[in-house]
Amino acid sequence: MSFADESSYLSQDIGEVDPDVARLLRAEVERQAETLEMIASENFTSQAVMQAVGSVLTNKYAEGLPHRRYYGGCEVVDQVEELAIERAIEVFGCEHVNVQPHSGATANEAAYQAVLTPGDRVLAMALAHGGHLSHGLKVNFSGRLYEFHHYGVRRGDCRIDMDQVAQMAREVRPRLIVAGASAYPRIIDFPAFREIADEVGALLMVDMAHIAGLVAGGVHPSPIGIADIVTTTLHKSLGGPRAGMIMCRADLGSAVDRAVFPGLQGGPLMHVIAGKAVALGHALTDEFRDRQRQVVVNTSVLADGLLGGGVALVTGGSDNHLILVDLSGTELTGADAEVRLDRAGITVNKNGIPFDERPPTVTSGLRIGTPALTTRGLKEVEMAEIARIISAALVPEVSESELGSLRERSRAISDRFPLYPRLVSGSAIA
Numbered sequence: 001m002s003f004a005d006e007s008s009y010l011s012q013d014i015g016e017v018d019p020d021v022a023r024l025l026r027a028e029v030e031r032q033a034e035t036l037e038m039i040a041s042e043n044f045t046s047q048a049v050m051q052a053v054g055s056v057l058t059n060k061y062a063e064g065l066p067h068r069r070y071y072g073g074c075e076v077v078d079q080v081e082e083l084a085i086e087r088a089i090e091v092f093g094c095e096h097v098n099v100q101p102h103s104g105a106t107a108n109e110a111a112y113q114a115v116l117t118p119g120d121r122v123l124a125m126a127l128a129h130g131g132h133l134s135h136g137l138k139v140n141f142s143g144r145l146y147e148f149h150h151y152g153v154r155r156g157d158c159r160i161d162m163d164q165v166a167q168m169a170r171e172v173r174p175r176l177i178v179a180g181a182s183a184y185p186r187i188i189d190f191p192a193f194r195e196i197a198d199e200v201g202a203l204l205m206v207d208m209a210h211i212a213g214l215v216a217g218g219v220h221p222s223p224i225g226i227a228d229i230v231t232t233t234l235h236k237s238l239g240g241p242r243a244g245m246i247m248c249r250a251d252l253g254s255a256v257d258r259a260v261f262p263g264l265q266g267g268p269l270m271h272v273i274a275g276k277a278v279a280l281g282h283a284l285t286d287e288f289r290d291r292q293r294q295v296v297v298n299t300s301v302l303a304d305g306l307l308g309g310g311v312a313l314v315t316g317g318s319d320n321h322l323i324l325v326d327l328s329g330t331e332l333t334g335a336d337a338e339v340r341l342d343r344a345g346i347t348v349n350k351n352g353i354p355f356d357e358r359p360p361t362v363t364s365g366l367r368i369g370t371p372a373l374t375t376r377g378l379k380e381v382e383m384a385e386i387a388r389i390i391s392a393a394l395v396p397e398v399s400e401s402e403l404g405s406l407r408e409r410s411r412a413i414s415d416r417f418p419l420y421p422r423l424v425s426g427s428a429i430a
Contacts, residue, residue: 014427025427029419029420029423032044032419032420033414033418033419033420034345034411034414035342035345035346035347035410035414036345036346036347036373036386036410036413036414037347037372037373037376038346038347038348038368038369038370038372038373038386039347039348039349039367039369039372040183040210040236040321040322040349040367040368040369040371041182041209041210041236041369042235042236042369042371042372043213043235043236043237043238043239043371043372043375044239044372044375044376044419044420045235045239045240045241045275045279046239046278046279046282047420047422047423048278048282049240049241049275049278049279050275052241052271052274052275052277052278053241053271053272053274053275054271054427055271055274056271057077057080057270057271057273057274058269058270058271060073060074060077060270061267062074062077062078062081062267062268062270063261063262063266063267063268064261065081065257065261066078066079066081066082066085071267077270077273080270080273080274080277081099081100081268081270081273083277084099084273084274084276084277084280085097085099087277087280087281087283087284088245088247088276088280090280090284091216091280091283091284092215092216092222092224092230092247093222093224093225094224094230094247094248095247095248095249095250095253096247096248096249096250096252096253096256097245097246097247097248098110098245098246098253098256098257098260099245099268099273099276100260100261100265100268100273101231101243101244101245101246101260101264101265102243102244102265102269102272103233103242103243103244104132104134104207104209104231104232104233104244105132105133105134105244106244106264106265107231107232107233107244107245107246108132108134108135108142108207108231108244109134109141109142109264110246110256110259110260110263110264111205111229111231111246111248111256111259112142112145112146112176113259113263113264114229114248114252114255114256114258114259114263115175115176115203115205115228115229115252115255116146116175116176118145118146119145119146119147120146120147120174120175120176121146121147121148121149121172121173121174121175121176122136122142122146122147122148122149122174122175122176122177122178123148123149123150123151123165123168123169123172123174123176123177123178123202124136124148124149124150124151124177124178125150125151125152125160125178125179125180125181125184126150126151126152127150127352128152128352128354128356128360129150129152129153129184129354130153130181130182130183130184130354131150131180131181131182132180132181132182132207132209134207135148135150135178135180135207136148136149136150136178149168149172149174151164151165151168152164152354153184153354155354155355157315157316158314158315158353158354159186159315160184160186160188160189162189162192162196165177165192165193165196166196166199169196169197169199169200169202170199170200173200173201173202174200174202175202175203176202176203176204176205177193177196177197177202177203177204177205178205178206178207179193179204179205179206179207179223179227180205180206180207180208180209180210180231181207181210182209182210183322183324183351183352183367185313185314185315185317185318185319185320185322185323185324186315186318186319186320187220187221187319187320188206188221190206190221190222190223190226190227191226193206193226193227194226194227203228203229204226204227204228204229205227205228205229205230205231206223206226206227206229206230206231207230207231207232208223208230208231208232209231209232209233209236209244210236210237210320210321210322211237211320211321212232212233212234212236212237212238213236213237213238213239213283213288213292213295213321213371214237214292214295214296214320214321216238216283216288216292217283217288217289217291217292217293217295218289218292219292219293219295219296220296220319220320224247228248228249228252229246229247229248229249229252229256230246230247230248231244231245231246231247232244232245232247233245234275234276234279234280236371237292237295237321237371238279238283239279239282239288239371239375240275240276240278240279240280241272241275241276241279242272243269243272243273243275243276245276246260291374291375294374294379295321295370295371295374296319296320296321297379297380298370298373298374298378298379298380298383299318299320299321299322299323299369299370300317300318301380301383301384301387302323302368302370302383302384302386302387303317303318303323304317304387305383305384305386305387305388305391306323306325306387306390306391308387308391309387309388309390309391309392310391311325311390311391311394312325312326312327312328312329313325313326314326314353314354314365321369321370321371322367322368322369322370323367323368323369324351324353324365324366324367324368325337325365325366325367325368325394326353326364326365327364327365327366327394328353328356328357328358328364328365330394330396331396332394332396333350333358333362333363333364334350334351334352334358334362334363334364334365334366335350335361335362335363337350337366337393337394338350338366340393340394340398340403341366341390341393343393343400343403343404343407344389344390344392344393344403344406344407344410345389345406345407345408345409345410345411345414346386346389346390346393346410348366348367348368349366349367350362350363350365350366350367351363351365351366351367352364352365353365368390370383373386376417376419377417378413378417382413382417385409385413386410386413389406389409389410392406393406
């Protein structure tokens with residue numbers, strides 16, 4: 001049988017080859033379309049990105065860098081990777097970039113590997129105060145390989161305690177200081193971190209995975225040119241494929257490249273790098289920049305609406321794309337609240353808050369973000385209504401019937417903003 005034969009496995013649609021997976025894809029596109037996605041680390045990527053990620057480039061091995069591969073037949077994928085690199089440099093103004101990391105965590109791992117020796121001291125934000133597990137959690141590779149010390153936020157206002165950062169840096173004398181967070185609703189003072197790093201002779205790394213889209217859109221200060229190394233994902237506020245990227249000073253470029261390959265991973269995912277190129281190309285457009293401004297506006301409106309509805313927020317608001325709901329003064333846990341909002345048609349995640357007295361599996365908070373819904377087209381009017389829905393869902397005595405009514409209100413919003421109307425099968429190439 002010829003590969004070109006329409007009855008061949010290689011030519012059949014997923015619905016013919018594997019109806020079970022096809023059914024699940026349809027179910028997921030329906031779930032995404034019918035609910036309000038407000039997980040701060042999630043976004044909706046474009047059909048163009050999905051087409052690139054689902055392309056023939058998935059067939060190609062390309063270990064090494066463009067024009068320095070360990071495989072033949074890389075003349076096309078070399079151009080793809082070079083395009084992604086060129087666009088990243090144009091978007092962020094960095095000196096050197098490696099677009100091969102498979103994820104944000106592996107980007108961080110490669111960055112550490114490029115400038116650290118196992119056992120070196122590192123100063124980073126505590127996970128319990130908004131940091132990330134790859135910033136030195138004991139059970140994570142980072143905490144097992146390096147000696148991490150952690151700064152946090154002030155108890156009074158839950159802002160990063162820069163005095164504590166400076167004091168710890170003087171005491172610990174770290175080789176590397178890490179700035180960046182996964183659950184911090186305020187702007188991070190990168191120049192202040194740079195000043196502290198210079199004082200103690202440390203390198204500065206910024207993990208901007210959450211705010212990369214805001215930085216690219218010019219609505220958040222950029223760490224580029226301030227930090228020695230900057231890591232990011234592309235699938236959060238940037239709205240690209242699920243993947244990572246490392247930017248750095250030119251003189252650290254070779255060390256970063258070696259840390260990615262052969263130090264950490266083998267063949268890059270060329271289909272995903274193509275998706276990165278598509279997303280980075282879009283980040284150069286006015287439409288993208290307008291959307292990032294709307295993300296910040298939407299978050300502010302949502303925060304104001306929640307505060308007006310009697311919902312407490314960590315730091316009392318937000319400067320970026322996310323807010324942290326503080327349930328510590330109530331009997332409701334983050335885990336309970338996540339389930340309640342799911343029943344009300346809103347997807348969020350439970351999240352610890354600074355100085356949380358409940359365990360990480362329960363938590364006293366919720367992390368709520370606006371990038372996905374902003375990408376979908378929602379603006380201030382919808383955010384104000386969503387704030388009312390969330391506030392009503394978090395009332396202690398809310399009933400199941402009331403949650404059902406709130407779900408209808410959420411569904412009314414989602415119905416006004418169709419998601420992927422042509423992707424009824426859940427596949428961008430169907």
